[in-house]
Amino acid sequence: MTTPRLLLGLCLCLAAAAVVADDHAPAPYPWPGGARAAVSLAYDDALPTHLDTAIPALDRHGLHGSFYLVMSADTVRTRLADWRAAARRGHELGNHTLFHACSAQGADRSWVSPAQDLDTMTVAHVQAEVLLANTMLHAIDGSTEFTFTVPCGDRNAGDGDYVSGLAPHMLGIKLGAGAVVPDMRTLDRHAVPVAVPQGSTGAELIALVEAAGRQGTMVNFTFHGIGGDHLAVSREAHEALLAFLAAHRDRYWTATFREQMRWVRDVERAAAP
Known part of the structure; x- marks a missing residue:
C-alpha cells in the first residue's frame, strides 16, 4: 500500500527528474515574437495564377510570399509592372x-528541351x-540580398555540382525534399528542404504547419499553380492555409524566405564562439 509520505516522495523525485531533464533540453529556437515556428510561402516559375490569384489572396490576409521568377517567363516580359x-x-x-x-534524365522529364538540359x-x-x-532582380526591385530555389531540385550540371558555389551569393537556397525542418540549429541555409504540394487539401497543408509548431522549426511550401497552371493546388486549399496562418500570427511567423534566412543567419552569428 502506498502511503501519503511515500507518494509525496515519489512526486518530489519525479519533479526533480523533470528539472534535470529540462536543464539538458535545448532552448526553443528564438523565432520573432516568441512564435512557435516559421512558415515560408513560396511560388515557383512566375506563373499567371501567382499574379492573378496567389498575390491578391496573400494581400487580403496581410501575408507575404516569395515568388521565384524564371527570368525568361512570359509574365516577366509582359507583366513586369505587376511584379x-x-x-x-x-x-x-x-x-x-x-x-x-x-x-532531362527520367521518365517524367520529356518536357526538358535540349537547350535547357542541365x-x-x-x-x-x-x-x-x-x-x-x-542582377536582373536588382534591376526590377532594387534587391541586394537574394534567395534561390533550385529548378527541379537538380544540383548537378554536366561537369559537377553548380549549387554549392552559389552559397556566397545567396542568403538561402531551397533544395531537396522534406517539408518540416527537423532541427533549426543544424539547418544548412543553402540546402533548405521544401514541400511541393500538388492537389493537397487545406487540412493537409495546415497539418504540416502544426507539425512544424510541435517541433519548433519551420515549414517551407513551394507552390506552383494556384487553381490553375501546372502542379496546382486548389484555390480553396490555398485559401484555407492562408486563413489559418492569418488567424494564428502569434504562433506561426509567416514571412518572406529572405526575411527568415536573414533571421537564421543572425541567430547563427550570435551563437558563434
Whole structure:
C-alpha cells in the first residue's frame, strides 16, 4: 500500500527528474515574437495564377510570399509592372534562374528541351546564368540580398555540382525534399528542404504547419499553380492555409524566405564562439 509520505516522495523525485531533464533540453529556437515556428510561402516559375490569384489572396490576409521568377517567363516580359508592385507591397522576388534548366534524365522529364538540359551544361555556365538573374532582380526591385530555389531540385550540371558555389551569393537556397525542418540549429541555409504540394487539401497543408509548431522549426511550401497552371493546388486549399496562418500570427511567423534566412543567419552569428 502506498502511503501519503511515500507518494509525496515519489512526486518530489519525479519533479526533480523533470528539472534535470529540462536543464539538458535545448532552448526553443528564438523565432520573432516568441512564435512557435516559421512558415515560408513560396511560388515557383512566375506563373499567371501567382499574379492573378496567389498575390491578391496573400494581400487580403496581410501575408507575404516569395515568388521565384524564371527570368525568361512570359509574365516577366509582359507583366513586369505587376511584379514590381508586388515587391513594393512586401513580397519577395527570388531567383529561379534565367531558363529553368533541369536534367532531362527520367521518365517524367520529356518536357526538358535540349537547350535547357542541365546535363549538357557546365558548372560555370549555369552559375553565370544564376548570377545574371540576381542582377536582373536588382534591376526590377532594387534587391541586394537574394534567395534561390533550385529548378527541379537538380544540383548537378554536366561537369559537377553548380549549387554549392552559389552559397556566397545567396542568403538561402531551397533544395531537396522534406517539408518540416527537423532541427533549426543544424539547418544548412543553402540546402533548405521544401514541400511541393500538388492537389493537397487545406487540412493537409495546415497539418504540416502544426507539425512544424510541435517541433519548433519551420515549414517551407513551394507552390506552383494556384487553381490553375501546372502542379496546382486548389484555390480553396490555398485559401484555407492562408486563413489559418492569418488567424494564428502569434504562433506561426509567416514571412518572406529572405526575411527568415536573414533571421537564421543572425541567430547563427550570435551563437558563434
